[in-house]
Amino acid sequence: MNPSQTEYSVLLIEDNPADARIVQAYLHNNKYIRTHLVHMNTLTKGSQVLNDQKFDVILLDLSLPDAFGIPSISKLRSLTPHKAQNIIVLTGNQDADLGYSALRAGAQDFLDKGNLNADILGKSLLFAIERFGILSLLDETQRQARIGSWKFNKSTQEFTASDMIYELLDINKADTLNITQAVKQQENFALLFDFIQNKSANEYNYQITTSDGNTRHLLIWADPALANHLEINGIVQDITDRLQKEELLREAEVSKELVKMKEQFIANVSHEMRTPMNGILGLTHLLKETSLDTEQQQLIQGIHSSGEILLGVVNDVLDLTAVQQGKLNIKAEAINFREIAKDLEQLALAKIGNKNLKLKWSVSHEIPDRITIDKLRLQQILLNLAGNAIKFAEQGTIEVKFSVHKTSTQTFLEFYVKDEGIGMKKQDLNKIFEPFTRVAKDLGNYEGSGLGLSITSGIIKSMNGEIQVNSTIGKGSTFHVKLPISIPITEEKKHVESTLDTSKLTGRILLVDDHPINRMVAEKSLNQISSRLEIDIATDGAQALKLMELNIYQLVLMDLQMPVMDGYEATLKIKSNSKWNATKVVAMTANAFAEKEENWKQTGFDGIITKPFNFQDLKILLTNILK
Ligand code: ADP
Numbered sequence: 047m048n049p050s051q052t053e054y055s056v057l058l059i060e061d062n063p064a065d066a067r068i069v070q071a072y073l074h075n076n077k078y079i080r081t082h083l084v085h086m087n088t089l090t091k092g093s094q095v096l097n098d099q100k101f102d103v104i105l106l107d108l109s110l111p112d113a114f115g116i117p118s119i120s121k122l123r124s125l126t127p128h129k130a131q132n133i134i135v136l137t138g139n140q141d142a143d144l145g146y147s148a149l150r151a152g153a154q155d156f157l158d159k160g161n162l163n164a165d166i167l168g169k170s171l172l173f174a175i176e177r178f179g180i181l182s183l184l185d186e187t188q189r190q191a192r193i194g195s196w197k198f199n200k201s202t203q204e205f206t207a208s209d210m211i212y213e214l215l216d217i218n219k220a221d222t223l224n225i226t227q228a229v230k231q232q233e234n235f236a237l238l239f240d241f242i243q244n245k246s247a248n249e250y251n252y253q254i255t256t257s258d259g260n261t262r263h264l265l266i267w268a269d270p271a272l273a274n275h276l277e278i279n280g281i282v283q284d285i286t287d288r289l290q291k292e293e294l295l296r297e298a299e300v301s302k303e304l305v306k307m308k309e310q311f312i313a314n315v316s317h318e319m320r321t322p323m324n325g326i327l328g329l330t331h332l333l334k335e336t337s338l339d340t341e342q343q344q345l346i347q348g349i350h351s352s353g354e355i356l357l358g359v360v361n362d363v364l365d366l367t368a369v370q371q372g373k374l375n376i377k378a379e380a381i382n383f384r385e386i387a388k389d390l391e392q393l394a395l396a397k398i399g400n401k402n403l404k405l406k407w408s409v410s411h412e413i414p415d416r417i418t419i420d421k422l423r424l425q426q427i428l429l430n431l432a433g434n435a436i437k438f439a440e441q442g443t444i445e446v447k448f449s450v451h452k453t454s455t456q457t458f459l460e461f462y463v464k465d466e467g468i469g470m471k472k473q474d475l476n477k478i479f480e481p482f483t484r485v486a487k488d489l490g491n492y493e494g495s496g497l498g499l500s501i502t503s504g505i506i507k508s509m510n511g512e513i514q515v516n517s518t519i520g521k522g523s524t525f526h527v528k529l530p531i532s533i534p535i536t537e538e539k540k541h542v543e544s545t546l547d548t549s550k551l552t553g554r555i556l557l558v559d560d561h562p563i564n565r566m567v568a569e570k571s572l573n574q575i576s577s578r579l580e581i582d583i584a585t586d587g588a589q590a591l592k593l594m595e596l597n598i599y600q601l602v603l604m605d606l607q608m609p610v611m612d613g614y615e616a617t618l619k620i621k622s623n624s625k626w627n628a629t630k631v632v633a634m635t636a637n638a639f640a641e642k643e644e645n646w647k648q649t650g651f652d653g654i655i656t657k658p659f660n661f662q663d664l665k666i667l668l669t670n671i672l673k
Pocket of ligand 1: 465470493495497522
């Protein structure tokens with residue numbers, strides 16, 4: 047057999063030159079093993095080379111001038127405390143007793159110098175290297191996994207354990223050599239020992255405090271297959287990290303749940319607020335149309351605009367919740383961009399009112415007339431930024447400029463809104479996109495909830511766009527926005543004029559709503575749109591179906607949540623009966639999310655209108671259906 051290609055380093059610590067020469071001779075050209083030998087003649091010198099150099103195996107003579115017998119092994123270890131040593135001892139005079147003691151003290155093998163030959167030496171070195179390698183690997187594995195193994199003999203009361211057990215229990219191995227004493231003095235060892243001797247289960251979790259004051263969670267396990275054997279064994283595992291991770295995961299779950307509950311709560315409250323807002327806004331709108339003196343007119347106007355502000359806040363909160371829940375639906379609709387930009391300019395001018403501000407508004411001629419984008423969201427973004435610019439500036443020019451930017455794969459609508467107002471500090475710029483954040487200290491004069499920009503940036507993100515801000519305190523701010531668009535290929539839809547004349551509309555309408563004020567608002571609004579409309583009323587879905595058996599309606603305006611039979615069930619019944627094919631059913635909802643969830647489409651509704659009604663929307667709806 048050829049020796050393997052690996053060359054092993056061997057340290058021989060031997061004071062007798064003749065013995066050293068014999069070892070050298072047996073290792074030279076050994077047919078089992080290739081070695082590189084370093085020879086030292088005292089334990090001290092041997093330890094010194096060990097500190098500088100790593101050896102695969104040490105051949106240690108047990109009668110040296112500076113060390114004698116078994117203590118040589120522990121002395122060598124104490125001189126090189128950070129290195130595990132692979133030791134084979136050399137004994138003389140067929141001293142097998144000494145050899146076995148050396149094994150118990152941790153040597154891998156013992157060799158009788160009197161009986162040595164090349165084969166015995168080669169084989170012993172190879173076995174020792176292999177065995178030591180496996181033990182080191184096991185040790186390293188235990189260290190990485192933080193698992194220690196132990197063994198206990200019930201009859202001899204002998205306890206053996208891997209080094210990791212002592213590390214995990216935070217005790218010194220030497221202190222446990224006398225078990226009775228160790229159990230008395232070492233609390234952590236006593237816990238383990240109590241489990242081993244009195245165990246009622248195979249597994250047990252316990253907690254110890256280490257000498258540096260940390261808490262450690264340990265899992266002790268005994269092999270159940272050996273329960274009735276004299277010798278049992280098992281492991282101890284450090285599960286602190288695992289428990290901490292599980293705890294973190296649990297906490298993350300709980301906080302996720304809490305955030306969800308909070309968002310749902312806000313959404314529910316806001317939703318509940320929309321129903322009475324419908325009443326307030328609807329009724330003030332109707333009241334404005336009655337004969338009032340100037341003072342009454344002003345008071346009603348005040349109520350109406352306060353109501354609209356409140357509705358704006360409620361809508362903002364709903365939008366924010368939608369953004370946070372990722373429920374914001376972005377529509378792709380073909381729009382006439384120039385028309386929209388013109389409308390927006392008018393709205394911005396109206397917002398400026400009589401503030402001392404100039405508006406510089408420009409639309410690059412490179413932007414196509416028609417683009418595909420979510421119109422409402424675009425308006426929302428721009429009005430928010432322009433609104434802030436107007437709010438936070440007392441003089442100067444507000445500049446809004448739209449342009450188009452094309453890359454090889456994508457077209458973007460870009461615009462900026464620039465003001466010469468109060469500006470912001472650099473360090474505040476990334477805070478302003480967080481909800482309910484207002485950054486300037488002296489914002490007393492400026493109304494706001496701190497929601498606008500977080501919603502705006504959420505909408506922009508949902509549209510796959512980008513927003514950036516530059517600002518200098520006292521000089522002004524510029525917000526840049528980039529939104530992906532496409533160029534539509536379909537024909538432009540007929541635009542409904544905002545000055546719709548609906549006074550001649552005729553038809554029979556069934557209004558279904560359980561809420562008396564909502565019913566009043568809807569009925570009076572319909573009457574105001576056209577006095578020629580015939581309106582019947584039902585307070586739930588079941589009543590509506592009864593009325594439909596008796597009369598022919600062009601339109602049913604159906605509330606969704608009602609007692610007895612809700613709007614969904616009633617509409618499913620209407621749509622599954624062919625005799626009502628000609629009747630259009632439009633859902634009325636205060637739930638701003640319903641429109642996005644699209645389940646109204648699956649139910650078969652022909653359209654949806656959100657409460658509080660926008661008068662213009664209602665007019666358009668009636669014009670389209672009753673034409
Ligand atoms: P709100 O305007 O309701 O306070 P926003 O979310 O729209 O809430 O804005 C958050 C904060 O960012 C404002 O309170 C203000 O401190 C700051 N901010 C936004 N726009 C401007 C601007 N154009 N100039 C100066 N500060 C601004």
